[in-house]
Amino acid sequence: MRPLRWNIDAADGRARAGTIATRRSEIETPVFMPVGTQGAIKGVRFEWLEQEMDARIVLANTYHLFLRPGPETIRELGGLHRFNTWGRAILTDSGGFQVFSLNDLRRLTEEGVEFRSHLDGSKHFLSPEISMEIQAALGSDIVMVFDECPPGDAGHEATRTSLELTARWAARSRQCFDELQDSGSDTGRIENAPEGLDGRQALFGIIQGAGHFDLRSESLERTVAIGFDGYAIGGLSVGESKEVMYGVLDHIAHQMPADAPRYLMGVGTPEDMITAIGHGVDMFDCVIPTRNGRTGGAFTSRGKLNIRNAAYARDERPLDPDCTCSVCRRYSRAYIRHLYQAGEMNAATFISHHNLAFFIALMREARRAIIDGRYNEFAAAALAKLGDESASGV
C-alpha cells in the first residue's frame, strides 16, 4: 500500500509515457500541471479544466495559501479540495521557492527561514516541519519537501553548502511528513482509496545542485537514499542559461529512479518541455500560460503571438488555427484583441484558457508520440513549427 502508483506505459529512448495513480485521479504523463497559486487558476474556471481540458492535477502554492487565507482557515473548512472544490489531484510546493524569490529580507538558519510577508511586511517562519504541517492542512495529494533553492548562477562552494542544507531539510521533511500521516493531520485523506493505494499524501524529494553536474549527482544520490514517492528537479528555470538547463537535464534526468515520476519544477515553455520529455521528465508546471495570457501573450503551435499587435485588428482567424479548444473554435484574434485593447478581463480569460488548453494538448501529443515510438520525429517537427514565427499570423 502506497500513496501513489507509477506505471510506465511506453518508453521511446529516454522519453516515457506513464500513469500516476493518485488517491484522487489517474494522471497520464507527460503532464502539464496548471498553476493555481491562490487555490484558483487565474481567469479560468475549474469547469473548463474538468470538462474541456480534462486536467487531472493542478498545483497550489503553499507560501501564498499560508499567508492568505492561512492553513487554520483551510483546515477548518475541510482542506483545500473542499475549500476550492477541485476534486482531482493537487500538488503543493513547499513554500520555500517563494520565500527565496519574493523576499529580500529573509534570514536563513539551520532551523528554517524567517521572512517578511510580501503582502504586509509581517514576520513569518517556515521550516521543513512547518511546511509539512501546512501541506497536511491543505490536504494536497502530492507534497513537496522543503528545500533551499540557490540562484541559477551559484558557485560550486555556495551550491554545496546549500545542497547540504537541502539534504538535511529533506530528511526532516520526510520524518515530519510520516509522523503527520500517522497522526491523521492530512485533511485530504481518502478512506476508500483506489486499489493498491493507502489514501495518504505522497511526498516528492527535490534534487538541487544548480549548474554543477557533480553536485546534481550527489543531490540525487542523497535524495534517493532518503526515499520518496517521486523526484523533482529544482533550481532550473531560475535565471540560468538554456545551455545550463539543458545540460543539467541531459546529465541528471535519466539517472533519476525509473520507477518513480520525474518532475521538472517551474518549467516551462513548450520548447523546454519538449526537450525535457526527451530526457525522461514526466511532470511540469509553470505560470506562463496564465501570466502571459493576462498580458496578451498567446502560445500557438507556430510560436508565440501577442494579441496587442495591430496586425490582428481585423484577423478573423482563431489564436491558433490548429487548436481545438473552445476559445479557438469560437473567437477570433480580432475580437480578442478588441477586448484586450478595451481592458476587458475576458481577453485575459480567453487567452489564458487557450494557453492552458494548448499546453495540455501538447503533452497529450507528446504522449501519443512516445507510445507510437516516434518521439524524436515529433519533437523535431514540433520545435520547428514553434520556431516558424513567419507563420504565426503576422
Next chain:
Amino acid sequence: MRPLRWNIDAADGRARAGTIATRRSEIETPVFMPVGTQGAIKGVRFEWLEQEMDARIVLANTYHLFLRPGPETIRELGGLHRFNTWGRAILTDSGGFQVFSLNDLRRLTEEGVEFRSHLDGSKHFLSPEISMEIQAALGSDIVMVFDECPPGDAGHEATRTSLELTARWAARSRQCFDELQDSGSDTGRIENAPEGLDGRQALFGIIQGAGHFDLRSESLERTVAIGFDGYAIGGLSVGESKEVMYGVLDHIAHQMPADAPRYLMGVGTPEDMITAIGHGVDMFDCVIPTRNGRTGGAFTSRGKLNIRNAAYARDERPLDPDCTCSVCRRYSRAYIRHLYQAGEMNAATFISHHNLAFFIALMREARRAIIDGRYNEFAAAALAKLGDESASGV
C-alpha cells in the same frame, strides 16, 4: 412583415408576460438584458449566458464600439454578431446617453453633439443619422433612437426644450433608419427570417420628460405619433429620487402602447424591476450585476451582500442559498471571499455570473407569477425578502 412581433401571453393588473419575436431569438418577458458595453459581458463568457442562463438578448453600447474598435472595423468583420459571436438578439443604445454622461466638454446643436472621447480626448460628432449608421454597421436587432437625456432634476423649461429636440431627433432617426434599411446597410440582416418577420432591424422610440408628468405624456404622444416597434422610458435612474422614478413609472408606463414592448432603460435593482413590472414594463438593462460583481457585491434573494465582509471568511454557504446557478451550486462564500481578497479575477467572474443568473431568474419568476395571476403577492413577498437583510448571512 415587421422587424419584430410582440405578443402578450398573460396580463395581471398592469403587469404583462409577453414574447418578443426578433429576427434572431424569441424573448420571453419580463426580460433583463445583460450589458455587454464593449461587445462582451464583463467577466462572463457567452457560453454561460447561452447554456446555463439561456439569455436571449444582450445590450451593447454604440458609444463605446464607435470609439473602439470603430464601426468600419465591425462592418468589415461582418457586424457585431459575427465579430463577438453572440448569435441571439442584440439591442444597441444610440450612444447619446454616454455622450451626455461621460463628457463634460460636449457641444450640443440642432444637428447633433460634438464631444471628446473619454479615451484620448479626440473630437467626435454624433447625430441621429450617424447613430443610425453606426447601429446599422453593428447590425444589432433592436436599434434605439438618438435622444437627448436631461438630468434627473431638470426643471420644466429645460426639460421641455430638451424634449422638443428629442422629438425632432426621433423623427430624423426614424427617417434615416428607414433609408438605411432600404439601402441594405444593416450588417445583421437575416434573409430567411422567422415567419412573419422581415429580417430587418427594429427601431425603438424613447420617452423623455424627466420628472414632469405633463412632459412625459407629451413626449409619449409625440413619440407614438412617429411610430416605432417598441417604446422605451429614458431619463430615469439618472440621479433622481426613487419617488420621482416610481411616480413617473406609475404615470406613464401603462399609457404606453399595449401592442409594443415597453423598455425601462438603465434600470435597475431587483426592487426597481419588480416595481416597474407591476406598472407594465417588459424590458430592463443595467450594468449593476457585473459592475457590483467586480467590487464584491452580490445580489441575493435576501438582499445584497459584500463578499469583502470578514463575516464570510469561513462561511461555507453559497452566495445565495436559494440560487441554482453554477456558481452557487459549487462555490462557497468563504472561497469567493478568499479569491476577492487575493485579487483573483475569478472572484469578479463568479459574482458577476451569479448576479446575472439571479437577475435573469428573477425575471422568470416574475413571468411565472404574472401567468399564474399572482403578481402582486409575488412582488410583495420578493420585496420583503430582498429587504430582509438580517437573513443575508452576516
